[in-house]
Amino acid sequence: MCGIVGYVGRSEAAPILLDGLRRLEYRGYDSAGVAIVDGDRVETRKCAGRIAALAKLMAEKPASGSFGISHTRWATHGKVNDENAHPHFDASGKIALVHNGVIENYQALKEQLNRDGNHDFHSQTDTEVLAHLIGSIYQQLDGKDSKARLVNAVRAALKQVIGTYGIAVVHANIPDFIIGARRGSPLVLGVGKDENFLASDVSAIVAYTRDAVYLNDFDVVAVERDKFEISSLAGETGDHQVSKVEFTAEDIKKGDYPHYMLKEIFEQPDSVRDAMRGRLSLEDCTAKLGGLNMTPEQLRDVGRVVLTGCGTALHAAMVGEYLIEQLASIPTEVEYASEFRHRNTPMTPDTLVFAVSQSGETADTLGALRESRRKGYRTLGICNNVASTIARESDGGVYMHAGPEIGVAATKSFTSQLVILTLIGLLLGRMRNLSTAEGTRIIKELETLPGQIEEVLKLSDQVKAIAKKYVDVGGMLFFGRQFNFPIAVEGALKMKEITYLFAEGHPSAELKHGIIALVRPDLPSIFIAPDDAVFSKNLNNIEQIKARKGPIIAITSGNGAKQLKGLANEIVSLPDVADCLSPILTVIPLQLLAYHLAVELGRDVDKPRNLAKSVTVE
Numbered sequence: 001m002c003g004i005v006g007y008v009g010r011s012e013a014a015p016i017l018l019d020g021l022r023r024l025e026y027r028g029y030d031s032a033g034v035a036i037v038d039g040d041r042v043e044t045r046k047c048a049g050r051i052a053a054l055a056k057l058m059a060e061k062p063a064s065g066s067f068g069i070s071h072t073r074w075a076t077h078g079k080v081n082d083e084n085a086h087p088h089f090d091a092s093g094k095i096a097l098v099h100n101g102v103i104e105n106y107q108a109l110k111e112q113l114n115r116d117g118n119h120d121f122h123s124q125t126d127t128e129v130l131a132h133l134i135g136s137i138y139q140q141l142d143g144k145d146s147k148a149r150l151v152n153a154v155r156a157a158l159k160q161v162i163g164t165y166g167i168a169v170v171h172a173n174i175p176d177f178i179i180g181a182r183r184g185s186p187l188v189l190g191v192g193k194d195e196n197f198l199a200s201d202v203s204a205i206v207a208y209t210r211d212a213v214y215l216n217d218f219d220v221v222a223v224e225r226d227k228f229e230i231s232s233l234a235g236e237t238g239d240h241q242v243s244k245v246e247f248t249a250e251d252i253k254k255g256d257y258p259h260y261m262l263k264e265i266f267e268q269p270d271s272v273r274d275a276m277r278g279r280l281s282l283e284d285c286t287a288k289l290g291g292l293n294m295t296p297e298q299l300r301d302v303g304r305v306v307l308t309g310c311g312t313a314l315h316a317a318m319v320g321e322y323l324i325e326q327l328a329s330i331p332t333e334v335e336y337a338s339e340f341r342h343r344n345t346p347m348t349p350d351t352l353v354f355a356v357s358q359s360g361e362t363a364d365t366l367g368a369l370r371e372s373r374r375k376g377y378r379t380l381g382i383c384n385n386v387a388s389t390i391a392r393e394s395d396g397g398v399y400m401h402a403g404p405e406i407g408v409a410a411t412k413s414f415t416s417q418l419v420i421l422t423l424i425g426l427l428l429g430r431m432r433n434l435s436t437a438e439g440t441r442i443i444k445e446l447e448t449l450p451g452q453i454e455e456v457l458k459l460s461d462q463v464k465a466i467a468k469k470y471v472d473v474g475g476m477l478f479f480g481r482q483f484n485f486p487i488a489v490e491g492a493l494k495m496k497e498i499t500y501l502f503a504e505g506h507p508s509a510e511l512k513h514g515i516i517a518l519v520r521p522d523l524p525s526i527f528i529a530p531d532d533a534v535f536s537k538n539l540n541n542i543e544q545i546k547a548r549k550g551p552i553i554a555i556t557s558g559n560g561a562k563q564l565k566g567l568a569n570e571i572v573s574l575p576d577v578a579d580c581l582s583p584i585l586t587v588i589p590l591q592l593l594a595y596h597l598a599v600e601l602g603r604d605v606d607k608p609r610n611l612a613k614s615v616t617v618e
């Protein structure tokens, strides 16, 4: 949610900043801007719209200099226009600031600034207030060392802030010097040779360096060409580790695919394989998950599981509830992270909490994790981003190893989450009632999944033809039962996110409790009805819609296709798999359906309107 890139070195800053912003565009794409210091002038270019608009502006009016900061915005305070685009300046016009997060007390700070001096604000943003606050403190501080003075001004201003921030600051008269700071919004320092970088996410800078320092909350970093110093908000210096980024610039290229989303859908045979690699033990018929940091005794003592997350990760958690209860017979609940963090959920001391998050930065999921830990529950993460805040703040966890996911609509991270939740269910189950035979069966089925996913991907053209046929529909309903009820909800979310069509997902049987009133010829119902234990129940619901002239698109498997013939208008037939693993296959045609329909409708698949991939505000 909002992306920041900063550069200080010997090269021209502008192309590096623009390139980094393009890589961070998934974090927000309402407006963009740069501030590049040239001599003792801060050259700023900013405009509403995508990075492409900013690049055009910069081509018309170039800005030269070897250090600067930049930003791509997802609007929170103030509408989307040129004035509200970052960077923002202090009253002197010398200090430029870019910001990711929300300054909750910005009104009070603004009033305080207006009482104390002369402040003209040019935008409606909370960020501009912070820039003025830093500038006003900078004016009041003494000292010949202007670098130290600016660091102290930033620290003093941030101490007054209630809210979240990842920021980068430059001063027109302090050459080759950038300050970064974070609280609640991610910020990483890229360490190069005679050049250093700041970014919200390493993908912005991985083309230039793979050495990174992941900043912690309340860190303030002073970055120069050949050195950096990290201290706390209180002014103490501490140790910081330089880590190697685990992916390369190659991994974040689109290759021959027209969209990242399609690339990521097609990467699922590999990402699913990577999620289970080295984690299966046929000998003990179980899973090995050392990252949980729990002894067998502690795992055996788990009496309850709570799974929390947002969006697609929450839908994976919903499948996880069925999985863990089925495989391990442990009572499991799913909680929206945004609700869980603010309510007083009664919990038993033997509760194990999992925060599920691809990015590991989602503000509500992080809030839920912190609240859970504060209350003393062991809280683990299921994350893709290894250096993320959730990964670092949890008591342990399981990494997805899905590789970078750039498309805003989550695809491969979802199937990786499902694999990991299966492994957790298998591990907990084998410590309880799950037999060796059942454990072995699950492992064998897991191992065949990547090959089966390849088979499912071959249906992409069939799904594309369906998308073309239904391009004029007024919306879509999604239905499923048991393990595939959450897939109905996830299928509807994919559809909403990238086609902007109205879509809802429900348990199939709920149809007759109200939803059936919506059924009409231009509103297809997508039934996720594999040939499983509840297939015949789904069949009844399909009949009910058919009787009311609603078109049916069925996702099925095994003998399902035969029974659906003449009943469903379209049938997509998948390989057979254990009931509990079927969501890993059934979700793929739904990802493809949303994708192909969005392309048909001319939507911006990788950057759908109003969305951002990593939501770091509440």
Ligand code: G6P
Pocket (backbone or CB within 6 Å): 309, 310, 311, 312, 313, 356, 357, 358, 359, 360, 361, 362, 365, 408, 409, 410, 611, 612, 613, 614, 615
């Ligand atoms: C945003 C994205 C969704 C994603 C959700 C949770 O809303 O648009 O695609 O599922 O955040 O993200 P996380 O990184 O926590 O899995």
